[in-house]
Amino acid sequence: MSNELDFEKFVKDRKKPIVIMFIGVNGSGKTLCIAKIATMLKKMGFSSVMAAGDTFRAGAIEQLSIHAERVGVKIIKHGPGADPAAVAYDAIDHARAKHKDVVLLDTAGRVQTNINLMDEMAKIKRVAKPDLIIFVGDALSGNDAVDQAKRFNEVVGIDGVILTKVDTDAKGGSALSVAYTIAKPLLFIGVGQGYNDQVPFDPDWMINNIFGKEE
Ligand SMILES: Nc1nc2c(ncn2[C@@H]2O[C@H](COP(=O)(O)OP(=O)(O)OP(=O)(O)O)[C@@H](O)[C@H]2O)c(=O)[nH]1
Numbered sequence: 001m002s003n004e005l006d007f008e009k010f011v012k013d014r015k016k017p018i019v020i021m022f023i024g025v026n027g028s029g030k031t032l033c034i035a036k037i038a039t040m041l042k043k044m045g046f047s048s049v050m051a052a053g054d055t056f057r058a059g060a061i062e063q064l065s066i067h068a069e070r071v072g073v074k075i076i077k078h079g080p081g082a083d084p085a086a087v088a089y090d091a092i093d094h095a096r097a098k099h100k101d102v103v104l105l106d107t108a109g110r111v112q113t114n115i116n117l118m119d120e121m122a123k124i125k126r127v128a129k130p131d132l133i134i135f136v137g138d139a140l141s142g143n144d145a146v147d148q149a150k151r152f153n154e155v156v157g158i159d160g161v162i163l164t165k166v167d168t169d170a171k172g173g174s175a176l177s178v179a180y181t182i183a184k185p186l187l188f189i190g191v192g193q194g195y196n197d198q199v200p201f202d203p204d205w206m207i208n209n210i211f212g213k214e215e
């Protein structure tokens with residue numbers, strides 16, 4: 001495991017617009033994570049635009065739209081069933097034209113064993129050419145999160161991991177195993193449902209949680 005990706009520095013130094021694609025299984029927390037990242041970017045002084053790339057699940061576009069409005073960022077969306085790669089393309093176009101720093105690309109949840117959906121994800125990657133692909137894993141899914149991360153990594157290549165719902169996982173051991181197994185940086189952990197409930201991963205905190213402190 002490594003934690004060598006300094007997110008703020010990455011965003012600062014990289015040529016704009018930076019495209020960040022969020023992937024993971026259904027319900028892992030991708031969409032909320034995008035709202036959290038948009039909030040964080042705003043605080044850091046960077047602009048962002050959300051791309052409603054989950055055109056698959058009913059209500060997904062509306063859900064991201066609500067987050068975009070609450071956070072106060074623009075969203076680029078097409079209709080339900082539209083090609084997610086085309087949505088990504090439009091969002092990148094918008095970011096270029098309006099000089100936005102970051103495109104946050106939402107994608108539909110997909111199970112790692114669904115070959116068609118995994119192929120579709122690879123297609124989105126080919127079109128969007130993301131600077132960063134973030135695997136969003138749910139701490140509660142335990143060992144399956146490791147299998148998920150492996151498979152997603154094989155199909156598109158993961159640059160970093162965000163583990164969500166660590167507030168509901170008393171120990172957080174899966175966070176360590178996911179990042180360790182695919183040897184990718186664990187960027188942040190989600191610790192609640194609020195937009196500010198996402199914090200940098202602190203290995204000492206995690207290790208203390210897992211092995212327990214002397215009381
Ligand atoms: N407690 C807690 N809940 C979270 C966290 N992250 C996400 N959630 C909740 O998990 C649920 C799913 O989150 P979404 O962001 O919709 O997940 P998703 O991956 O976009 O789901 P799909 O679009 O269906 O694939 C929501 O109820 C979120 O509020 C977290 O860090 N802590």
Ligand SMILES: [Mg+2]
Pocket residue numbers: 030031032054060106107108109
């Ligand atoms: Mg979603």
